Amino acid sequence: MRFVVLTLFPDVVRAYAAAGVLGKAVERGEVEVEAVDIRDFTDDRYRSVDDDPFGGGAGMVMKPEPVARAIESAGRVGKRVMLTPSGRPFTQADAVEWAKLDSLLLLCGRYEGIDQRIRDDHVDDAVSIGDYVLSGGELGALVVLDATMRLLPGVLGNADSLEHESYNEGLLEHPHYTRPAEWRGVGVPEVLLSGHHARVAEWRRRESLRRTARLRPDLLKTASLTPQDQRFLLDLESGDQSEVS
Numbered sequence: 001m002r003f004v005v006l007t008l009f010p011d012v013v014r015a016y017a018a019a020g021v022l023g024k025a026v027e028r029g030e031v032e033v034e035a036v037d038i039r040d041f042t043d044d045r046y047r048s049v050d051d052d053p054f055g056g057g058a059g060m061v062m063k064p065e066p067v068a069r070a071i072e073s074a075g076r077v078g079k080r081v082m083l084t085p086s087g088r089p090f091t092q093a094d095a096v097e098w099a100k101l102d103s104l105l106l107l108c109g110r111y112e113g114i115d116q117r118i119r120d121d122h123v124d125d126a127v128s129i130g131d132y133v134l135s136g137g138e139l140g141a142l143v144v145l146d147a148t149m150r151l152l153p154g155v156l157g158n159a160d161s162l163e164h165e166s167y168n169e170g171l172l173e174h175p176h177y178t179r180p181a182e183w184r185g186v187g188v189p190e191v192l193l194s195g196h197h198a199r200v201a202e203w204r205r206r207e208s209l210r211r212t213a214r215l216r217p218d219l220l221k222t223a224s225l226t227p228q229d230q231r232f233l234l235d236l237e238s239g240d241q242s243e244v245s
């Protein structure tokens with residue numbers, strides 16, 4: 001899959017794309033990351049990419065022409081997505097959809113924003129990665145890139161992790177433990193050492209439900225819950241078996 005990232009900081013994007021799982025996928029040719037410097041599409045002697053906002057006020061706005069030229073330089077792409085705190089929330093469902101495309105263009109804003117005419121007519125979507133303000137869209141673009149590329153066949157190298165993720169869909173993950181079974185005086189839940197697969201699966205499901213109820217109760221509204229899940233959650237509410245973890 002080809003990712004084209006339009007940015008004023010192409011080095012940041014290239015550095016990230018060279019590391020870890022993504023770096024390996026790039027080396028293998030499964031993922032291509034093109035970091036395009038928007039400044040290369042200016043034509044004034046100062047290479048200026050921003051200007052004062054019409055209507056006045058603080059801050060600067062990214063000029064439309066260099067951005068439009070940078071978008072056009074990418075050629076045909078599957079989707080063009082702008083990263084901005086004023087976008088709709090990016091979700092795992094977007095990553096699943098976008099992983100089916102052959103290419104994705106990610107447009108990073110800086111300054112107060114990009115001229116609205118770009119958003120209206122030159123991109124297909126505008127997303128945010130959360131309710132906080134970053135100084136630019138680069139971290140958002142890398143979040144979208146990472147969440148999307150790790151769904152591509154062959155990238156994770158461990159088909160099992162993804163299967164398990166989809167099984168657990170809509171709930172927070174259960175706790176994980178590894179050796180040693182006692183570490184600094186703290187043990188591991190006995191059931192995990194029992195070798196009893198059905199009981200392990202049940203424990204993990206309940207810990208997922210417990211953690212989700214405690215930390216992300218909003219997710220329970222849309223998660224697919226079995227009658228046993230529902231019963232466990234009702235027991236949780238009445239008794240007080242909840243804890244932070």
Ligand code: 6GU
Pocket residue numbers: 083084085109127128129130131132133134135136137138140141
């Ligand atoms: Cl995508 N960009 C910026 N600048 N701030 C954000 C964001 C994106 N998502 C949340 N905050």
